[in-house]
Amino acid sequence: MRITPRDEDYARWYTDCIQKGELADYSPVRGCMVIRPHGFAVWERIREILDRHIKDTGHVNAYFPMFIPKSFLAKEAKHVEGFAMECAVVTHSGLEKTPEGDLAVCGKLEEELVVRPTSETIINHMFAKWVESYRDLPLLINQWANVVRWEMRTRLFLRTAEFLWQEGHTAHATPAEADEEARKMLEVYRRFAHETLALSVITGEKTEAERFAGADHTYTIEGMMQDRRALQAGTSHDLGQNFSRAFDIRFQNAEGELEYAWQTSWGVSTRLVGAVIMAHSDDKGLVLPPRIAPIHVVLIPIYRKDAEKERVLEAVTTIAQQLRDRDLSVEVDDRDHLKPGAKYYEWEKKGVPLRLEVGPRDLDKDQVFSARRDTGEKAPIPLAGLETSVTSLLDQIQADLLEKNRVFRETHTYPAETYADLRSVVEGEGGFVLARWCGNPDCETRIKEETKATIRCLPEDLPDDPGPCILCQSESVQRVIFSRAY
């Protein structure tokens, strides 16, 4: 029943929100979760909206197999190094009954198959067949799929052994075009995070140590959660020619010469659902931004006598229809065995942005009574023009959530001039630390080992600010963001 408050145990609060909000449940398989209908509806809204943005930028969807020949993984050295240890591998094709009545594997495969941890290898194998001429480029493909990474330690939505995502894979004729593509998709992610998820993420480039296995450059969007830790919410990679060389993706250019293609890949996953929960929800449960809420408005009829019931239910039905005509998702909670208060608690746990109470007293005054999920603010709304009022109220909630998240991130972002300053933030209440870094991976590693803070990114749009490295004091050009992260 009770949701553990955030200041008591943040990790418990997070899983309580998910389970009591009926987004997901643990499965019989370690590290894998069941996404329940309410949680899947959130993912579906994310998918619908982002899919539109991906298509609007010229990409098309396709589907590739989830099984990858083991030999493919070995073709790109850094890539295999990055993923080898967390691959699930299919070695057999069948089961047979043993004399003891158990089941034993049989039908050993000639070449073992890896369950995709990401699809660069198999997609680029196909790209090699499809790309012959510069006229075949750019090749702009996206797929919505599941992937498997056998993580040691998992958390609902944030890190699960199997997760759902979208992965874009592109091939281009020039390095400039590929880098432009990688940055363009990062911008698509940034806008999506801001406008749809109400997450005020920052953008920037990853350091070499934090880069995708096999990329030349990795760009990221990073959000700040309510415990002031960072969450990587999406990445976009400039792969250079690393995969095209490994998979022999060559094209003939206008001058008739053979060239390796320049590539990108980019993805966001069901982790976004976790980001939304961690960023917006409160001690009463989920708070979902209206744009991804499966239910925008819940209507609670209130009545005492049968005569009132008839009148109220009739009004509620009319109101629901008016709102649905404006493309709003409306739930009418006319369950008879629950008191209104019990219903309030339930829909608050599920994160419905707006609750409308409709009782005889309201109808006498030609109004309904509204309650915002995010602020708890309650106010009457006149029945006349209700659809417009509700729509703008939902827009207001969406905007307020983004603003709240932005202010929270900015108030917990601190410049640091000394290593002691950095440590006191990171090891204290947490947050983003803007500090100079010389570019030496040794400094980065030592800070990580000593403070558990990593460089989240080299932020974009930050003016050069020369000075001494926070650790080794040698000359550095700009500041980077340090933080503990999920």
Added chain:
RNA sequence: CGGGGUGUGGCUCAGCUUGGCUAGAGCGCUGCGUUCGGGUCGCAGAGGUCGCAGGUUCGAAUCCUGUCACCCCGACCA
């Protein structure tokens, strides 16, 4: 893999030290009634081979041995 812990109705747990009535509680669930502007109340009811296997005993949730699973901390990690 190292350290710690837990397995008992759907959920959270008590009972185990010191073996002994028909294995309990709260929540949830079902039915009837009552109630309905922030978690109503009453009555009746369903639901458990006490993780699994073996042993000790007249008798095991309880003691012993083995085994399996899960959780937490650490190592690991886009």
